Amino acid sequence: MIDIKLIREQREYVKKEMEKLFVSVPIDEIFELDESKRRLLYDIECLRNARKTLSKEIASEKDEETILMKKAKVKRINESIKFQEDELNIVGGRFKTLMLSVPNLPGRDVPVGKDETENAVVSYFNEKKKFDFTPETHYKIGQKRDLIDFERGAKISGTRFYILKKGFARLQRALINFMLDVHVTYHDYEEVYPPYMINEECLIGTGQLPKFADNLYKDEDSGLWFVPTAEVPVTNMYRSEIFNAEDLPIKHVAYTACFRKEKMSAGKDTKGIKRGHQFDKIELVKITTPEAAKEELLSLIADAQDILNRLDIPHRLIRICTGDLSFTASEKFDIEVYAPGINEWLEVSSCSDFGSFQARRANIKFKRNKSSKAEYVNTLNGSGLALPRVMIAVIENYQTKDGRIRIPNALKSYFGTEEFI
RNA sequence: GGAGAGAUGGCCGAGCUGGUCGAAGGCGUUCGCCUGCUAAGCGAAUGUAUGUCCUAAUAGAUGUACCGAGGGUUCGAAUCCCUCUCUCUCCGCCA
Structure with missing residues (x-):
């Protein structure tokens, strides 16, 4: 608001x-x-x-x-x-x-642009891998080697559901632990494990409701909604609370599954594991003073990118223009990884500063000192990172000619003595 | 799921035979006094939100709302009634 x-x-x-x-x-x-x-x-x-x-x-x-x-x-x-x-x-x-239903105002230095075609690439990171063969798509590899089962996923849950098996299931689990470990150990985030089902006020607080009800799952019986992103429960932990300035910034990292109907994207991204109704994500959430927000946004982006650097995955940073800002964001950067198999840049993280927009809705404030008036905090968040697309990037970038996946150095400790999937 | 108890200001805790209650008392905090230092003691202040007036003003004056949430009764509700939520105790069930 x-x-x-x-x-x-x-x-x-x-x-x-x-x-x-x-x-x-x-x-x-x-x-x-x-x-x-x-x-x-x-x-x-x-x-x-x-x-x-x-x-x-x-x-x-x-x-x-x-x-x-x-x-x-x-x-x-x-x-x-x-x-x-x-x-x-x-x-x-x-x-x-x-x-x-009024969207957030764009931040002062957000470039004006009509839509996503006017977003600007800030910079590219890590060299694209050179292959002496034509790189295969993750879903072909997954099916050929029985590491992803799309048919049975559809059988038990319907379209846009899949089952990861054996090495891929383990790869996802390793990535989850790896990301959490890096953010906790090297970036000083406090880990939280929130509920996956939340009440309606949470979704109003972070701005998913009322506008995006179409994209959310709800249990009518209890009135609880399934989390579309950990941003919602983690930010709302502090709903109607007042921080002391010296306790800021709050930095949390959370792993959750995320649930989205994806009605708007019907027919889009139907191949592979790029866009499902359920996906896993590591989320970074920060609560800061208004004046610290910009710097905290930049370090949040760097924290998310660090995961990709450690995995040596080629990616680029995109500055989102006004016309492509999400409803709640005042400033936003996307991180996209390169997947050579499907030959696409995939969004793995969207890092935003929401200004006081969410804080006003969720009533989260801070006091500069005991006698000063409570002011709204800034809330920020970004994925750190979204699992399926990082999976795609790892699988497609680390594939070998004989259809195996080499385990990235950063993940070795999560795989014992194995070197390939 | 069943039975009972409870939810009051930063905290503890009165009030709950309806008016003088925005709410006693204590603790804490802040300022002042006192004091070789500290402690103790003494005095004063100390919720949030929002509106109006006036302003240089987040300064003043004043209104309204808020005693878990939402309804109701009444001229009048923290106090009475109803619904809901949460917490605690006991029983049942259970990964």
């Missing part, structure tokens, strides 16, 4: 910023709703004040008739209050709905 004061005081500025995102947002309507909401609230408060005064008078009043008269007066006041409150509920409800 953006600050309503911006709409109150700098409406034209907000409109201009929203134009950079190439979305239409009913700023004027929000402004007017806010005005009438405040007017109603003011009227109601005056009425309540009158009621309070009269009630107190009744308590000390002796004369029966005066009491009756005053009681009748309060009853009339209550009727007006009720009337105004009903009005307020309608106006306030509409206001809230609209506010929750």
